Amino acid sequence: MLEVSDLHAFYGKSHILHGVNLTVGDGECVSLLGRNGVGRSTTIKAVMGMVDAKGSVKFKGEEIGGLKAYQVAHKGLGYVPENRDIFPTLTVHQNLLLGMKGTKQSGRWSMDDMFRLFPRLQEREHTAAGVLSGGEQQMLTLCRTLMGDPDLVMIDEPTEGLAPKIVELLRELFIEINRRGVSILLVEQKLAIALEISQRLYVMGHGQIVFEGTPEDLRANAAIRKEWLEV
Amino acid sequence: MEFFLISMLNGVTYGLLLFMLSSGLTLIFSMMGVLNFAHASFYMLGAYFAYQISVKIGFWPALVIAPLAVGAIGMLVERYGLRKVHKYGHVPELLFTFGLAYLIEEAVHLIWGRSAVDYRVPAELSGSLFKIYGTAFPEYRGFMMLVSVLMLVSLYLVLTRTRIGLVIQAALTHPDTVEALGHNVPRVFMLVFGGGCALAGLAGVIGGNALVTEPGMALSLGAIMFVVVVLGGLGSLAGAFIASLLIGLLQTFAVGFDGSLGRLFAPLGISFPSGTFLGELWGLTISSAAPVLPYVLMVLMLIFRPRGLLGTRDV
Numbered sequence: 001m002l003e004v005s006d007l008h009a010f011y012g013k014s015h016i017l018h019g020v021n022l023t024v025g026d027g028e029c030v031s032l033l034g035r036n037g038v039g040r041s042t043t044i045k046a047v048m049g050m051v052d053a054k055g056s057v058k059f060k061g062e063e064i065g066g067l068k069a070y071q072v073a074h075k076g077l078g079y080v081p082e083n084r085d086i087f088p089t090l091t092v093h094q095n096l097l098l099g100m101k102g103t104k105q106s107g108r109w110s111m112d113d114m115f116r117l118f119p120r121l122q123e124r125e126h127t128a129a130g131v132l133s134g135g136e137q138q139m140l141t142l143c144r145t146l147m148g149d150p151d152l153v154m155i156d157e158p159t160e161g162l163a164p165k166i167v168e169l170l171r172e173l174f175i176e177i178n179r180r181g182v183s184i185l186l187v188e189q190k191l192a193i194a195l196e197i198s199q200r201l202y203v204m205g206h207g208q209i210v211f212e213g214t215p216e217d218l219r220a221n222a223a224i225r226k227e228w229l230e231v
Numbered sequence: 232m233e234f235f236l237i238s239m240l241n242g243v244t245y246g247l248l249l250f251m252l253s254s255g256l257t258l259i260f261s262m263m264g265v266l267n268f269a270h271a272s273f274y275m276l277g278a279y280f281a282y283q284i285s286v287k288i289g290f291w292p293a294l295v296i297a298p299l300a301v302g303a304i305g306m307l308v309e310r311y312g313l314r315k316v317h318k319y320g321h322v323p324e325l326l327f328t329f330g331l332a333y334l335i336e337e338a339v340h341l342i343w344g345r346s347a348v349d350y351r352v353p354a355e356l357s358g359s360l361f362k363i364y365g366t367a368f369p370e371y372r373g374f375m376m377l378v379s380v381l382m383l384v385s386l387y388l389v390l391t392r393t394r395i396g397l398v399i400q401a402a403l404t405h406p407d408t409v410e411a412l413g414h415n416v417p418r419v420f421m422l423v424f425g426g427g428c429a430l431a432g433l434a435g436v437i438g439g440n441a442l443v444t445e446p447g448m449a450l451s452l453g454a455i456m457f458v459v460v461v462l463g464g465l466g467s468l469a470g471a472f473i474a475s476l477l478i479g480l481l482q483t484f485a486v487g488f489d490g491s492l493g494r495l496f497a498p499l500g501i502s503f504p505s506g507t508f509l510g511e512l513w514g515l516t517i518s519s520a521a522p523v524l525p526y527v528l529m530v531l532m533l534i535f536r537p538r539g540l541l542g543t544r545d546v
Contacts, residue, residue: 048411073413085408087401094397101413103394148413 001026001152001183002047002077007055009039009046016042017053018207024152029174029184031194033229034204040187041082043204044154048072048079059152074101078150082157082187084137086144088130092121095129095140099147107149108180114143117173135166142173152183159190171197191229195219203228233364238483244372246479247379251434252452253459253471254386255427261403261466262423264321265313268328271453272335273428277301277435278444279343282350290353294378298432305428309421332449339446347445375437382433383472399423403466458529464542473540478525485521 002024009017017039024030032040046053049069057065059075073079087095096111105111115122118139124132129140138158145153155174159167167190174197177184188194194201195215203211203224211224218224256270277297284293308331316327351357352371359367390396402409402416410416442448459478463470493502493513503510532539 050407050411068417069407069410070413070415073411079411081408081411085405087405087408089404090397090400097394098397098401098409098414099412145412 001028001060002185003056003058004043004047005056005058007043007046007053007057009042009051009053011042011051016207017046019055020204020207020209022202022209022212024183024185027178027181027183028200029178029186029198031186031188031198031201032204033188033191033194033201035229036189038204039207040204041156044079044156044185044187047154048077050079073148073150076149076151078145078148078153080141080145080153080155080158082160084134084141086129086132086137086140088128090129091126092129092132092140093125095144096147099144101148105147108182109146109149111147114146117176118143118169135162135169138162138166138170139173142170146177146182150182152185153177154185154187156187157189158186159188159193167193191225233366234487236363237366237368238487239480240368240372240376242480242483243476244376244379244479245483246476247376247383248434248438249452249456249459249479250472250475251379251382251430252456253463253475254468255430256456256460257463257466257468257471258399258403258423259427260460262399262406263313263317263324263420265324265328266457266460266465267424267427268325268453269308269331269335270328270427270431271449271456272332273301273305273431274435274438274452275339275444275446275449276304276335277432278350278439278448279339279348279435280432281436281439282343282348282444285350285353294433294436297436298429301432301435302425302429306421306425308428309424313424314417314420332453336446336449343446345446347443350440350444352440371441375441378433378437382430386430395419395422455525458525460539461529462532462539464539467539467541470539470541478528481524481528482521485517485524488517491516 002022004020004022007017007020008015020039020043022030022032022043032043034040042051045051047057049064049067049072053065055065056063059072059077062075064072064075064077067075069079087098090098093111096114115125118136120136121139121143124136129137132140142155142158158170162170171193174184174186178197186194186198195218198215200212200214201218202209203218205228210228211218211221213221252270252274256267259265259267259270280297280300281290281293284296312331313324313327316323352369356371356374358370360370360373361368388396390400398409398414398419402414402419406416409419438452439448455478459471459474462477463472463474491514496502496513503513
C-alpha cells in the first residue's frame with residue numbers, strides 16, 4: 001500500500017532524513033519506533049507532503065512524492081498530528097465535520113461510530129474542543145482524521161502523556177481501525193503497545209531505519225533495544 | 232441632545248465603514264500573518280471603479296460590479312504575487328504589499344489624474360431620511376448603515392454557518408493541520424484575500440462618494456485602519472468591530488465638540504497665559520485635536536496593553 005524508498009528530508013540546511021526505506025502492506029499495522037529527534041515524525045510528515053523531501057513515495061502503486069498535503073489526503077492517506085492538534089475554538093462536532101473531505105459522509109466511519117467508540121465525545125459534542133481534557137482531545141484528533149475515511153492512517157505519538165486508562169481505549173481503537181481494513185503506520189515511544197498491536201516494526205536512529213522485523217524479532221534482539229530504544 | 236443623536240448616527244456609520252476595511256485586514260492577518268499595507272489601496276480602487284462604472288452605467292450596477300472586480304484583483308495578487316513571495320518569509324511579504332500600495336496609487340494617478348474625481352451620491356439617495364430637531368439625517372448615511380449591517384450579518388453567517396467558514400476559522404490558527412485533512416488551504420487563502428479586498432472595495436464604493444474620491448484617500452483612511460486593528464487587537468474580528476465603532480464615534484464626537492482643557496479647568500482656577508506652550512495646549516479645542524486623537528489612543532494602547540482590546544498575541 002505504502003512504499004517509501006530513499007527518502008531524504010531537510011529543515012532549512014539541516015539534513016534530517018538520510019534515505020529512509022519502509023513499506024506498509026494492505027491492512028497492516030506497522031510501528032515506527034525510536035528515541036525523540038531521530039526523524040520519525042519527519043518521516044510521516046514527508047510522506048504527507050508537509051515538509052520538503054526528496055526520494056520516492058508510492059501509495060497504492062502511484063507516486064505521490066511532491067504532491068501537496070491536501071492532494072495526498074485525497075489519495076486516501078490520513079495523518080493524525082501529535083500534540084492533540086485540535087481546533088480549539090470550534091466545537092467537537094465542527095472538528096469532526098472538518099475531518100470529512102466532502103459534505104456527505106460515505107465510507108467506513110460515521111459520526112455515530114465515533115460517538116459509540118468514545119461516548120465522552122458525544123457528551124461534549126457542542127462544547128468548544130479547547131476545553132476538553134488531553135485524552136479527549138487525542139480521541140478527537142484521531143476521530144477527525146478517520147472521518148475523512150483514509151485507507152492508511154499515520155498516527156504521531158498518540159499515547160504520549162496520557163493516563164493508562166485512556167491508552168487502553170486508544171489501543172482498542174487501533175484494533176478497530178485495523179479490523180475495518182485500514183492500514184496503520186504508528187509512531188510510538190511506548191514499546192509495549194507497539195509490540196502488542198503491530199505486525200511489523202521499524203526502529204529509527206539518526207534519520208535512518210536501523211532495524212526491521214516482527215515483534216518477536218525485536219523481543220529477541222536485546223542489542224537493538226538497548227542501543228536505539230531504551231533510555 | 233440633537234448634537235448627540237446625530238453624532239451618534241454619524242459615528243456608527245463611519246465606524247461600520249471602518250469595520251468593513253478592518254475586518255478584511257484582520258482576517259488576512261490572522262490567516263497569513265501578513266499585515267497587508269495595500270489594503271486601503273483596494274478601498275481606493277473600489278471608489279474609483281465605482282465612479283467609472285456609475286458614470287457609464289449607473290450607481291446600482293457599480294455597487295455590485297466594483298467590489299467583485301476589486302476582489303478579483305485581490306485574488307490575482309495573492310495567487311501570482313504574495314504566494315510566490317511567501318516562501319521568503321514575512322518581511323518580503325510586507326515589502327511586497329508596501330510596494331503594491333505605491334503601484335496602485337501611481338496607477339490611479341495615471342488613469343484618473345491627481346485631483347479628486349466627481350463621484351457623487353446617487354440622486355435617488357441624496358434626500359434626507361428624517362429630521363431630528365431640525366437637523367436632517369441624509370438618506371445616503373442610512374443607506375451606508377444598511378449596507379454595512381447587511382455585510383456584517385453575512386460575514387458572520389458565512390464564517391459560522393458554512394463549511395468554508397469552518398475551514399477558514401480552523402485555518403486561522405492551524406493551517407497545516409487543516410490542509411492535511413484534505414482541504415485546499417492555498418485556495419482558501421486566495422479566497423480570503425480576495426474576499427477581504429472585495430470588502431475593502433465595497434467600503435470604497437459606499438464611502439468614496441460620501442467622503443471624497445482622490446488619490447490620497449488610501450493613505451488617509453489606511454492610517455486610521457491600522458489604528459483600529461492595533462486597538463482591537465491584531466487578529467481579532469470582535470476586537471476590530473469594537474475598535475471600529477470606538478474610533479468612528481470618537482472622531483465624530485470630537486469634531487463637533489469645541490471644549491478645551493482651558494474651559495474644563497477654568498472653574499478650578501487653573502489657567503496659563505496664551506503664548507506659552509501650556510497656554511496653547513490649554514486653548515486647543517477638542518475639535519481641532521480630533522484628527523490626532525485616534526493616534527493618541529493607539530500610542531496609549533501600545534504602551535499599556537500592546538496586544539489590544541481582544542488580541543491574543545503581542546504586536
